[in-house]
Amino acid sequence: MIVGLTYNLKKRNSEVEDWDAEFDSPQTVMSIRSAIEQAGHETVLFEAIPERIHDLVDAGCEIVFNFAEGLQGRGREAQIPAILSFLGIPFTGSDEVALGIALDKTVTKQLVAAGGIATPRFQLVNKTTRKLKRDLRFPLIIKPNAEGSSKGIRDNSVVHCEEQAISLLRNITSVYPGNFIIEEFVEGREVTVGLLGNGESLRVLPILETLFPKEDNFYSFRVKKNSDVLLNYSCPAELDRSTHQKIERSARMIFGILGLKDVARMDFRIANNGTPFFLEANPIPGLAPGFSDLPRICEAAGIAYEELIVTILNTAMIRHELLVPSTVGVR
Ligand SMILES: Nc1ncnc2c1ncn2[C@@H]1O[C@H](COP(=O)(O)OP(=O)(O)O)[C@@H](O)[C@H]1O
Numbered sequence: 001m002i003v004g005l006t007y008n009l010k011k012r013n014s015e016v017e018d019w020d021a022e023f024d025s026p027q028t029v030m031s032i033r034s035a036i037e038q039a040g041h042e043t044v045l046f047e048a049i050p051e052r053i054h055d056l057v058d059a060g061c062e063i064v065f066n067f068a069e070g071l072q073g074r075g076r077e078a079q080i081p082a083i084l085s086f087l088g089i090p091f092t093g094s095d096e097v098a099l100g101i102a103l104d105k106t107v108t109k110q111l112v113a114a115g116g117i118a119t120p121r122f123q124l125v126n127k128t129t130r131k132l133k134r135d136l137r138f139p140l141i142i143k144p145n146a147e148g149s150s151k152g153i154r155d156n157s158v159v160h161c162e163e164q165a166i167s168l169l170r171n172i173t174s175v176y177p178g179n180f181i182i183e184e185f186v187e188g189r190e191v192t193v194g195l196l197g198n199g200e201s202l203r204v205l206p207i208l209e210t211l212f213p214k215e216d217n218f219y220s221f222r223v224k225k226n227s228d229v230l231l232n233y234s235c236p237a238e239l240d241r242s243t244h245q246k247i248e249r250s251a252r253m254i255f256g257i258l259g260l261k262d263v264a265r266m267d268f269r270i271a272n273n274g275t276p277f278f279l280e281a282n283p284i285p286g287l288a289p290g291f292s293d294l295p296r297i298c299e300a301a302g303i304a305y306e307e308l309i310v311t312i313l314n315t316a317m318i319r320h321e322l323l324v325p326s327t328v329g330v331r
């Protein structure tokens with residue numbers, strides 16, 4: 001098959017150090033390409049920039065492996081999928097509606113909470129906000145409502161009083177566009193859950209726990225950037241049966257509630273009383289080999305990087321009826 005790859009590349013040409021944190025390095029693009037080619041397909045690369053859109057339309061791809069994060073706007077992750085849907089070109093992963101929803105942390109949390117799944121209490125705020133909701137309990141964390149990869153999350157993003165919150169908000173909204181979400185900070189353990197497949201064949205992969213040092217107990221951008229020296233991981237996480245089941249069941253439900261497809265990763269914090277709280281869903285999880293959580297989870301599960309990539313592709317092909325399930329080793 002002719003498989004297109006859509007992605008955004010890191011460029012390092014902005015004053016804001018984390019502006020391209022969600023984008024991919026050329027090495028990640030090449031690793032994905034090589035995995036797809038090893039499976040016998042032809043690949044065509046499309047950096048997801050306006051100049052390449054005509055080529056994408058004309059290339060005759062039979063399917064696109066989409067991991068473009070999009071350049072701008074609240075709908076940025078949905079833009080390439082919307083174009084592909086419009087053209088009738090099948091693609092891997094979630095559709096434009098699910099991607100639009102999942103990028104918006106507030107909308108996602110409202111849907112998830114309506115499904116009966118615990119998520120920290122929160123308020124959507126912006127630069128004009130001067131008062132916090134009375135039912136919010138400190139400490140609170142302030143983060144962009146529609147970003148990823150810990151963008152806009154700093155060492156001082158956890159606040160302990162209203163004054164501190166409003167002052168941080170004033171400062172941070174001058175750097176990042178868009179709304180912010182201010183949410184109850186869940187002390188306790190952090191886990192992330194990878195999912196592969198659809199419907200009856202949806203698999204929840206072993207849960208990964210991120211082990212933070214005491215003085216850096218959340219993923220600020222600095223901690224993420226220095227994860228190789230600061231963090232340890234445990235996969236499968238050591239969880240009691242009931243907590244494990246709760247998280248697994250919630251992750252499956254959220255996959256359904258948000259209408260996700262083929263692959264996703266979801267973040268949870270487990271409060272010290274044992275309640276898992278859903279933080280956010282990533283329908284386009286990072287795929288940097290040896291760095292991103294999903295490849296790390298797969299490694300622990302005995303799924304090689306190439307197998308992960310080809311499983312995502314094959315899962316999408318099966319969903320689009322381009323492949324019959326029994327002919328491939330989708331586990
Ligand atoms: N309510 C919260 N309680 C505790 N830690 C949080 C909370 N929200 C975010 N964090 C920390 O910030 C990190 C990034 O937040 P997250 O919502 O996952 O956004 P991103 O899209 O940037 O990954 C989390 O991995 C976690 O370490």
Ligand SMILES: [Mg+2]
Binds near residue numbers: 149150267280
């Ligand atoms: Mg996250």
